[in-house]
Amino acid sequence: MISSINPTVKAGAILVPGVLLGLMFDIFTPLVYLIFIILVTFAFTDISLKRWLLIFSPFVLFIVSFSWTRMLYTSESFQGGAILFEFWYFQVTTEALMVSISLALRSLCFIALSLLFILTTDSTKLMLSLMQQLKLPPKITYGVLAGYRFLPTFKHELEILRQAHRIRGVGRAKGIKGRLQQFKRYSIPLLANAIRKAERVANAMESKGFTGDRNRTHYHEMKVRRRDWVFFGSMVGALFLTVFMSYYFGYLNIFGREIN
Amino acid sequence: MKEMTQLKPLIEVDQFSFDYEQLNEPLVSEVSFNINKDETVLLMGSSGSGKSTISLCLNGLYPEAVEGVASGDIFFKGNNIKDFEKGELNQNVGIVFQDPESQFCMITVENELAFTLENIQTPREEIAPKIDQVLETIGMIDYKYHNIHELSGGQKQKVALASVLLLDPELIILDEPTANLDPVSSLVFVNLIKDLKLETQKSIFIIEHKADDWLTFTDRVLVLNKQGQLVADDSPKSLFTTNKTLIENEGLFIPKVYQKQMLQPQNEVKNETSEASMVINDLSFSRKKTLILNSINMTLNKGEMIAIVGENGAGKSTLLQLMAGILKPKKGNITFLGHSLQKWKEQKLRQHMGFVFQNPEHQFITDTTYDEVSFGMTLNGYSEDVIKERTEQLLQNFQLSAHKWSNPFALSGGQKRRLSVATMLDETPDLLLFDEPTFGQDAQTTDELMTIVKDLQAKGTTIVFVTHDMDLVDLYCDQVYVINDQQVAFEGHPHQLWKQDALLERARLRLPDRLRHGQEVGETYDLVY
Numbered sequence: 001m002i003s004s005i006n007p008t009v010k011a012g013a014i015l016v017p018g019v020l021l022g023l024m025f026d027i028f029t030p031l032v033y034l035i036f037i038i039l040v041t042f043a044f045t046d047i048s049l050k051r052w053l054l055i056f057s058p059f060v061l062f063i064v065s066f067s068w069t070r071m072l073y074t075s076e077s078f079q080g081g082a083i084l085f086e087f088w089y090f091q092v093t094t095e096a097l098m099v100s101i102s103l104a105l106r107s108l109c110f111i112a113l114s115l116l117f118i119l120t121t122d123s124t125k126l127m128l129s130l131m132q133q134l135k136l137p138p139k140i141t142y143g144v145l146a147g148y149r150f151l152p153t154f155k156h157e158l159e160i161l162r163q164a165h166r167i168r169g170v171g172r173a174k175g176i177k178g179r180l181q182q183f184k185r186y187s188i189p190l191l192a193n194a195i196r197k198a199e200r201v202a203n204a205m206e207s208k209g210f211t212g213d214r215n216r217t218h219y220h221e222m223k224v225r226r227r228d229w230v231f232f233g234s235m236v237g238a239l240f241l242t243v244f245m246s247y248y249f250g251y252l253n254i255f256g257r258e259i260n
Numbered sequence: 261m262k263e264m265t266q267l268k269p270l271i272e273v274d275q276f277s278f279d280y281e282q283l284n285e286p287l288v289s290e291v292s293f294n295i296n297k298d299e300t301v302l303l304m305g306s307s308g309s310g311k312s313t314i315s316l317c318l319n320g321l322y323p324e325a326v327e328g329v330a331s332g333d334i335f336f337k338g339n340n341i342k343d344f345e346k347g348e349l350n351q352n353v354g355i356v357f358q359d360p361e362s363q364f365c366m367i368t369v370e371n372e373l374a375f376t377l378e379n380i381q382t383p384r385e386e387i388a389p390k391i392d393q394v395l396e397t398i399g400m401i402d403y404k405y406h407n408i409h410e411l412s413g414g415q416k417q418k419v420a421l422a423s424v425l426l427l428d429p430e431l432i433i434l435d436e437p438t439a440n441l442d443p444v445s446s447l448v449f450v451n452l453i454k455d456l457k458l459e460t461q462k463s464i465f466i467i468e469h470k471a472d473d474w475l476t477f478t479d480r481v482l483v484l485n486k487q488g489q490l491v492a493d494d495s496p497k498s499l500f501t502t503n504k505t506l507i508e509n510e511g512l513f514i515p516k517v518y519q520k521q522m523l524q525p526q527n528e529v530k531n532e533t534s535e536a537s538m539v540i541n542d543l544s545f546s547r548k549k550t551l552i553l554n555s556i557n558m559t560l561n562k563g564e565m566i567a568i569v570g571e572n573g574a575g576k577s578t579l580l581q582l583m584a585g586i587l588k589p590k591k592g593n594i595t596f597l598g599h600s601l602q603k604w605k606e607q608k609l610r611q612h613m614g615f616v617f618q619n620p621e622h623q624f625i626t627d628t629t630y631d632e633v634s635f636g637m638t639l640n641g642y643s644e645d646v647i648k649e650r651t652e653q654l655l656q657n658f659q660l661s662a663h664k665w666s667n668p669f670a671l672s673g674g675q676k677r678r679l680s681v682a683t684m685l686d687e688t689p690d691l692l693l694f695d696e697p698t699f700g701q702d703a704q705t706t707d708e709l710m711t712i713v714k715d716l717q718a719k720g721t722t723i724v725f726v727t728h729d730m731d732l733v734d735l736y737c738d739q740v741y742v743i744n745d746q747q748v749a750f751e752g753h754p755h756q757l758w759k760q761d762a763l764l765e766r767a768r769l770r771l772p773d774r775l776r777h778g779q780e781v782g783e784t785y786d787l788v789y
Contacts, residue, residue: 124367142375146365152409153361157622163586164622167615168683169607169639185625192621192669197362204363206321207355208423209379211347219374219387 002044002116002231007126008133009228013235014117020239021109027098028251030105032242037112040235047119055115063107071100077256102253123148129222139212146201150194157193161186268338269294270431270463271318276332277488278310278317283329288313289488290332295431300457300464300477302496305484306511306702307673311467312358314484315433318465319353320344351380354424358436360416369395369411369419370404376423394422398452412572414445418452425456431463438473440699442572442728443770450474469702471496472515472773485510511704516773525735525774527565527754534562537691537722538583543592545578552578554746555592560691560739565713565723567733567754570743571768576726579743580693583724584615597690611640614684618696620676624668629660629679632668636686650686658682658712674705681712691722698729710736734758734772742767 002010017033024030041047074096081094124145131141165185246252252259273293279286287310295301305311316322320341323330334341341349357363366372373391382390395401398418403411408419417437424432434453438446450473457464457477466474471481481499483492483506492499492506500507500518507514540558544551552575560566568576581587583594585601594601597612617623626632634651642650655661658678663671668679677697684692692713698706714736717723727733733740733754740757742750744767750757757764758775770776 124371142365145367149364149367149409160617160619161622163581164615164617165625166586167584167610167617168623168625169610169636170625188669189621189624197359200357200359200362201365203316203321203325204355204357204420205365206325206347207319207350207357208376209347209350209427210375211379213347215381216378217381217384217387219371219378219384221384 001046001120002040003046003120003122005120005231006133006222006224006228007121007129008222009224009232010117010121011126013232014113016232016236017239018110018113021106023255024106024243024246024253025099025102025256026246026251026253027102027105028246028249029242030102030109032245033239034105034109034112036238036242037109037116041112041116045116045120047115052115052119055119056111059111060108063104063111066107067100067104070103071096074099125220125222128218128220132218132222133224135214137212138210138214138216142205142210146205147198150197153197154190154194157190158186161189269296269335270299270337271295271465272335272338273318274333274335276317276330276334278313278323278328278330280326280328283331285487287488288317288484291484291488291490292332293482293490293493295463295465297430297463298461299479300466300474301480301482302466302468302471302474302478303482303484304469304471304507304510304512305467306469306486306704309484309486309510310488311484312435315355315435315465315467318431318433319355320349347379351427352429353431353433354427354429355433355435356417356420356424356437358439360413360420360440363420364408364416367407367409369400369406369408372408372419373422373426376426380427390426394425397425397456398422412445413441414448417441417445417449421449421452429462431465433465433467435467436469442768443730444571444768447473447770470513470515472513472517475515475517483507483510483512511702513703516776525755527736527738534564536560537562537597539595540583541593541595543582543594544590545575545582545587546590547578551746553582553743556743556748558741558748558751560722560724562690562722563717563720564738565717565725565736567725567727567737567740568743569727569730569733569740569767569769570749574743574767575746576743577695580615580695580724580726583691584613584693585609586615607639610636611687612690614689614692616680616684616692616694616697618699620680621669623680623683627667628665629668629671630655630664632679633660633682633686636683640686654682654685659708673701674708677701677705677709678712681709685716688716688719689721691724692716694723694725694727696727697725698727698732706732730770730772731774734774742769 005013021030021033041052042049071092072090074093078095078099079093081096084092084094084097086092127136127141127145130136131138165182170182170185243252247259271294273291276288276291277283277286278288291314303311303314313322316325317330318334322328336344336349336352364372366375370391373394374387377387377390391404392401395404398421400415400418400422403415408416411419420437438449441449453464454477456462466478468474471478475496478496481492481494481496482490483499485491491510492503494503496515500515504514504518536559538558538560540556543553543556545553556579568579570576578587582589585594585604596604596609601609624632626635630651633654634647637647637650652661655664658681660675660679660682663675668676671679697709701709710732713723725732725737737754739751740754741748742757742763744763749767750760750763758771764771
């Protein structure tokens with residue numbers, strides 16, 4: 001199961017293919033790799049199809065519209081090929097179409113990869129692993145973890161503020177100036193409270209003997225085991241295999257240069 | 261101090277002063293006292309007197325952490341605390357803080373406790389057994405894997421205590437640990453400390469503005485005045501019997517067992533009923549499929565003071581928000597002054613009804629105290645002269661004239677509370693709702709607030725409190741509603757409520773002090789309901 005893979009190695013297994021994919025300008029490579037990611041997602045995690053689609057689909061919409069504009073405004077170097085259709089001021093050529101489809105597929109790959117990471121990684125374990133594997137200073141590690149705890153309280157407090165201000169009749173303020181004023185009214189108490197709380201937490205942490213010293217024991221030891229490397233190898237290996245296949249079939253296009 | 265003289269005190273504070281900026285008028289001024297081994301010492305002082313600051317100085321965090329300035333010395337077992345390595349003193353002096361929400365950095369109970377043990381470099385294989393052991397001690401072994409933010413306030417404070425116990429300190433400092441807890445939870449916490457004290461013989465330093473619950477095992481009481489000077493260091497008995505005026509002058513609560521004359525309720529049962537101000541009919545409310553309130557019926561009469569009580573999470577605050585029209589009911593309706601709440605125009609409704617939130621800061625929307633008070637009147641379109649006159653008047657009545665041009669956030673706790681009420685009074689409202697108005701306030705602030713409220717009540721305003729403070733209910737309220745199991749479990753005069761033992765226990769309520777009177781110091785109180 002991917003949720004038990006060491007978070008740092010997992011991050012690497014997501015980042016490396018992600019960056020490399022950014023260079024592939026053809027359609028075949030990202031398409032095959034996207035299918036691979038989706039297969040991995042459903043074969044090796046507990047994420048339900050419904051939940052995944054719920055998060056994934058809004059991005060699809062965004063990416064389609066984004067790629068559409070990209071197709072209409074392709075740069076000079078990608079405007080070769082036959083003209084597919086023309087309307088108004090726009091000319092859409094085959095190459096422009098290819099480039100924008102490729103862009104869309106690459107973006108979907110990034111999103112599928114990110115989801116694979118986000119939905120299978122526990123935030124505490126990620127931070128602990130960054131501290132133990134990448135030697136992130138404990139000050140930052142535990143600072144981030146403490147901050148993470150505040151997110152729900154923040155939301156709750158904003159809710160109360162809204163209500164309190166509504167009682168005072170602030171909802172009646174209108175216009176851009178009014179909105180700006182409103183933003184200021186929310187941010188000062190929120191900030192004041194956040195600073196106060198942060199100071200309290202810092203005091204509490206230091207009172208529990210925390211000094212920020214790297215010399216500490218670890219209750220949850222985050223180990224890098226063989227299977228973590230197997231996972232890393234498979235994710236990166238799969239990409240190379242895809243690239244090789246696309247080279248073999250003559251689709252490969254790295255950074256706008258067709259490689260045959 | 262007879263046989264103690266040979267032994268070095270655990271903590272010795274010598275002519276210690278502290279301030280965040282400079283020592284001309286320091287926050288803590290030339291304080292000297294000792295804490296001996298096995299002793300329980302209680303430090304009292306009104307809000308803003310620098311009590312909490314002292315606790316952070318004792319474990320060496322201050323003045324360094326805030327770049328404050330200090331003079332004088334603090335010794336731990338005869339060694340100056342300045343000579344300790346960073347983190348070393350913290351292991352000997354553990355603190356449980358006031359705010360249950362902001363003293364943890366991990367998500368689960370297990371990881372939070374592990375964090376403490378990792379800090380003091382406990383070998384990994386010893387961590388798990390130690391966690392289990394301390395959770396047994398505080399009776400929370402079943403919550404090992406729970407998320408901290410899902411626990412109740414009382415449970416959070418127990419987890420905070422557990423972290424401190426893991427350090428195995430020689431001195432435990434409790435900085436108003438029960439200020440944010442409901443009455444029963446706070447009693448549970450006090451009893452836990454007491455058992456612990458009997459078992460482990462650790463020294464305990466308690467910071468509180470209300471001493472009552474701690475008295476049974478307190479050896480000595482220190483009093484800090486508003487100027488940050490130590491004005492008393494005495495046994496509880498001698499302090500509270502011979503030096504009462506001193507305590508009262510500082511705006512602190514005299515423990516009820518030492519009060520000769522208890523305040524007597526002024527809220528006699530009235531026979532004639534006045535006109536209804538608000539009628540709630542068959543009201544239900546749910547949040548994400550969980551039913552919070554089920555078929556609530558209430559009638560709030562003009563000029564009455566009404567309390568809504570019940571345990572934490574019973575839906576009291578939700579009910580108040582429904583009354584204010586800031587939440588929409590799922591079923592049923594609320595009538596205010598003869599019209600359905602939904603039919604009211606927002607602006608008109610806010611003129612006739614006020615709502616005072618638990619945290620006054622949430623209600624502040626302008627940069628000065630003056631603007632804060634005049635804000636509502638400006639919105640209502642009053643003329644300049646009327647606004648000026650009325651604002652000045654209100655500031656005068658609420659003793660805020662001197663701070664007219666201060667930023668509301670810079671006021672003291674009591675001033676903020678007064679201002680938050682003043683902002684609701686641009687017109688005398690027909691209904692004024694309060695969410696936990698006396699939570700964590702000292703005696704003086706509470707008294708000031710009640711004077712204002714009684715005055716409004718006399719003018720015909722209906723007052724509604726959501727509160728845990730049974731003394732408040734007992735002394736002032738005409739009508740009390742107990743919310744339990746999503747329903748109104750009791751409605752009637754407070755004096756009738758105190759007779760319902762079974763209900764009080766079910767709703768986790770405590771009897772008011774007046775009725776628990778007669779207990780002597782040293783007598784253990786059980787969980788008295």
